[in-house]
Amino acid sequence: MRAIGTIEGKAYPLGRANIDTDIIIPAHWLKTVTREGLGRGAFETIRAEPGNVFDDERWQGAPILIAGENYGCGSSREHAAWAMADLGIRAVIAPSFSDIHSGNAFKNGILTVVLPQEQVDRLLEVAQEHPITIDLESQTVTTPYQDRFRFEIDAFRKDCLLKGLDEIGITMELDDAIAAHEVKAHADTPWVEGAAKAA
Amino acid sequence: MATTTSPRTLYEKIWDAHVVQQRDDGTALLYIDRHLVHEVTSPQAFDGLRANGRKVRRADLTLAVADHNIQTTARVDAAGNRLPVEDPESAQQLAALVKNTAEFGVEYIEDLAPEQGIVHVVGPEQGFTLPGTTVVCGDSHTASHGALGALAFGIGTSEVEHVLATQTLLLKRSKSLEVRVDGPLGPGVTPKDVALAIVAALGAGGGAGYVAEYTGSVFREMSIEGRLTVCNMSIEAGARAGLVAPDEATFSYLRDRPRAPKGADWDKAVSYWRSLATDAGALYDKVVTIDASTIVPLVTWGTSPDDSVPITGTVPDPSSFADPSRRAAAEKSLAYMGLTPGQRMQDVSVDRIFIGSCTNSRIEDLRAAAAVAKGRHVAGNVKQALVVPGSGLVKKQAEAEGLDRIFIEAGFEWREPGCSMCLAMNPDKVPAGERCASTSNRNFVGRQGPGARTHLLSPAMAAAAAVTGRLTDVRDIAAREIA
Numbered sequence: 105m106r107a108i109g110t111i112e113g114k115a116y117p118l119g120r121a122n123i124d125t126d127i128i129i130p131a132h133w134l135k136t137v138t139r140e141g142l143g144r145g146a147f148e149t150i151r152a153e154p155g156n157v158f159d160d161e162r163w164q165g166a167p168i169l170i171a172g173e174n175y176g177c178g179s180s181r182e183h184a185a186w187a188m189a190d191l192g193i194r195a196v197i198a199p200s201f202s203d204i205h206s207g208n209a210f211k212n213g214i215l216t217v218v219l220p221q222e223q224v225d226r227l228l229e230v231a232q233e234h235p236i237t238i239d240l241e242s243q244t245v246t247t248p249y250q251d252r253f254r255f256e257i258d259a260f261r262k263d264c265l266l267k268g269l270d271e272i273g274i275t276m277e278l279d280d281a282i283a284a285h286e287v288k289a290h291a292d293t294p295w296v297e298g299a300a301k302a303a
Numbered sequence: 304m305a306t307t308t309s310p311r312t313l314y315e316k317i318w319d320a321h322v323v324q325q326r327d328d329g330t331a332l333l334y335i336d337r338h339l340v341h342e343v344t345s346p347q348a349f350d351g352l353r354a355n356g357r358k359v360r361r362a363d364l365t366l367a368v369a370d371h372n373i374q375t376t377a378r379v380d381a382a383g384n385r386l387p388v389e390d391p392e393s394a395q396q397l398a399a400l401v402k403n404t405a406e407f408g409v410e411y412i413e414d415l416a417p418e419q420g421i422v423h424v425v426g427p428e429q430g431f432t433l434p435g436t437t438v439v440c441g442d443s444h445t446a447s448h449g450a451l452g453a454l455a456f457g458i459g460t461s462e463v464e465h466v467l468a469t470q471t472l473l474l475k476r477s478k479s480l481e482v483r484v485d486g487p488l489g490p491g492v493t494p495k496d497v498a499l500a501i502v503a504a505l506g507a508g509g510g511a512g513y514v515a516e517y518t519g520s521v522f523r524e525m526s527i528e529g530r531l532t533v534c535n536m537s538i539e540a541g542a543r544a545g546l547v548a549p550d551e552a553t554f555s556y557l558r559d560r561p562r563a564p565k566g567a568d569w570d571k572a573v574s575y576w577r578s579l580a581t582d583a584g585a586l587y588d589k590v591v592t593i594d595a596s597t598i599v600p601l602v603t604w605g606t607s608p609d610d611s612v613p614i615t616g617t618v619p620d621p622s623s624f625a626d627p628s629r630r631a632a633a634e635k636s637l638a639y640m641g642l643t644p645g646q647r648m649q650d651v652s653v654d655r656i657f658i659g660s661c662t663n664s665r666i667e668d669l670r671a672a673a674a675v676a677k678g679r680h681v682a683g684n685v686k687q688a689l690v691v692p693g694s695g696l697v698k699k700q701a702e703a704e705g706l707d708r709i710f711i712e713a714g715f716e717w718r719e720p721g722c723s724m725c726l727a728m729n730p731d732k733v734p735a736g737e738r739c740a741s742t743s744n745r746n747f748v749g750r751q752g753p754g755a756r757t758h759l760l761s762p763a764m765a766a767a768a769a770v771t772g773r774l775t776d777v778r779d780i781a782a783r784e785i786a
């Protein structure tokens with residue numbers, strides 16, 4: 105995973121609530137067997153609307169997206185995160201996120217920043233003209249004005265993002281603990297094992 | 304396992320029994336007992352394993368089946384030769400699953416096997432899903448499996464790779480939510496209506512951050528099939544998982560399933576499963592109660608699953624929503640759906656009918672739809688009425704009961720199992736601008752095909768809409784004896 109420190113730049117002022125993963129990347133784009141190239145299908149239905157933020161020159165290549173509540177609801181498709189990453193989005197700011205989607209975003213080095221609606225509204229206003237800065241280390245979002253909004257992020261995620269760590273690699277180092285759990289589970293609930301025939 | 308003696312919820316008990324390591328930052332490494340794999344969200348995960356020289360840690364806890372892309376028309380010709388999947392990208396994704404499962408030693412239920420079906424129908428049906436287990440799948444409707452008292456939730460592809468490699472996930476415990484529905488259900492009210500009512504009560508994002516447990520007399524009396532329908536739609540309210548405590552109905556559903564425990568193991572398992580129910584005095588972080596007698600047959604009008612009204616109701620006026628963002632969303636939805644405020648739902652005519660999906664494609668769903676379809680015929684304005692069983696075994700059972708004949712005589716198409724028109728990755732699509740009465744779980748913009756308009760409803764109501772050609776109150780159409 106790519107490390108994140110400070111993300112600075114234009115922010116798509118999308119603002120809408122309930123942006124579901126079918127909007128982020130429609131199902132007909134899911135037939136790929138790779139992670140690349142999905143930016144072309146990102147936000148396809150919104151991009152069909154005249155005057156949409158994604159095709160407006162002012163925000164071309166913006167690394168930040170600002171949305172309304174419940175961002176990324178719906179399907180678990182990680183393709184949504186891949187599509188956003190392919191489009192160049194490195195952080196999303198919204199009042200709330202779907203649990204699955206924010207996990208997927210994180211695993212692809214995209215920061216999800218939760219801020220209260222009033223602060224999101226203020227950033228939507230600033231983003232019309234100006235860049236926004238997100239600093240992960242200090243957990244703040246700032247604007248060229250006096251705005252300084254602090255956000256929460258869990259310590260593990262923050263550490264992984266700052267260092268660009270591979271989560272599977274970290275877990276594999278805990279092999280002894282996993283094996284010990286398996287021994288105990290085998291004794292307590294032996295019927296759980298062997299439900300599939302290893303092919 | 305925690306040694307605490309304070310009362311715990313079902314969710315806490317399953318969670319505690321699976322913690323491999325608790326970390327200071329509040330996350331825990333959780334052991335995963337069951338991993339279901341399908342073709343859409345796994346290719347990049349297997350690629351990741353290959354790129355890092357990693358293996359599948361527990362192939363014996365992993366089961367793969369193809370469902371999203373697979374065609375629901377015939378898979379073999381009259382001579383028994385396999386018919387190709389026409390779309391090259393779908394074919395490539397299906398082929399990748401065959402190749403990956405073989406290479407990594409994972410069991411694959413192949414597409415012509417009688418057990419093939421939608422992953423969330425197959426898991427319970429096979430007895431692969433068991434009470435008290437942790438179940439994951441790269442699919443948000445994994446919540447379905449909670450109907451058997453399993454902690455089941457959808458994961459993304461990176462997490463699929465993490466589970467394949469380590470059989471664990473790093474998670475933060477969710478808050479707990481009790482959704483209690485007590486009282487008798489009225490006529491024509493099915494588990495789907497209960498699910499839609501819950502989603503409406505919570506709102507599309509209302510369950511985010513929570514794991515829901517469904518309690519109350521309605522669930523105690525509900526069949527496992529019905530509980531699967533309700534748990535399936537947990538995610539439509541934002542809840543990552545939904546659970547029903549295992550009880551006698553759960554045990555009799557699971558007994559003798561191919562992968563369920565047998566003999567002495569079975570007895571031990573049942574006594575363990577009985578201990579999982581939420582203890583008296585255990586506290587939930589939030590409780591929502593719904594009076595069952597207020598639930599009526601529902602249908603959606605908009606593009607979010609919480610946009611439902613009684614079938615006897617009318618399309619809402621966006622100006623009636625106090626919240627400005629709700630109002631703007633409703634206006635957009637109505638424009639997309641081609642509906643006008645105040646229009647009676649029962650005056651809305653439909654072009655297509657879809658009876659299927661992991662929400663409503665089990666035997667009880669097909670029986671309920673067949674009871675309405677029997678001796679009637681699909682209306683002339685309906686261009687297509689599809690019945691897509693959830694699995695090959697459901698299909699076989701339905702055929703043994705003669706349901707296929709009822710549907711075919713009524714003008715429905717009787718298909719092979721798969722996800723089909725639920726998300727239109729295979730050729731079963733709703734063309735732009737057309738309106739579909741669908742038993743699936745999502746009415747999102749473009750879900751059933753670009754420009755498609757979806758109305759979510761129960762299987763009996765979908766059959767009623769098929770025979771009248773418009774959204775119809777199932778209580779006005781007598782169900783018939785199907786046996």
Ligand code: SF4
Pocket residue numbers: 370371421422423442444660661662721722723725726743744
């Ligand atoms: S039937 Fe629909 S919701 Fe269920 S797994 Fe398939 S695509 Fe997903």
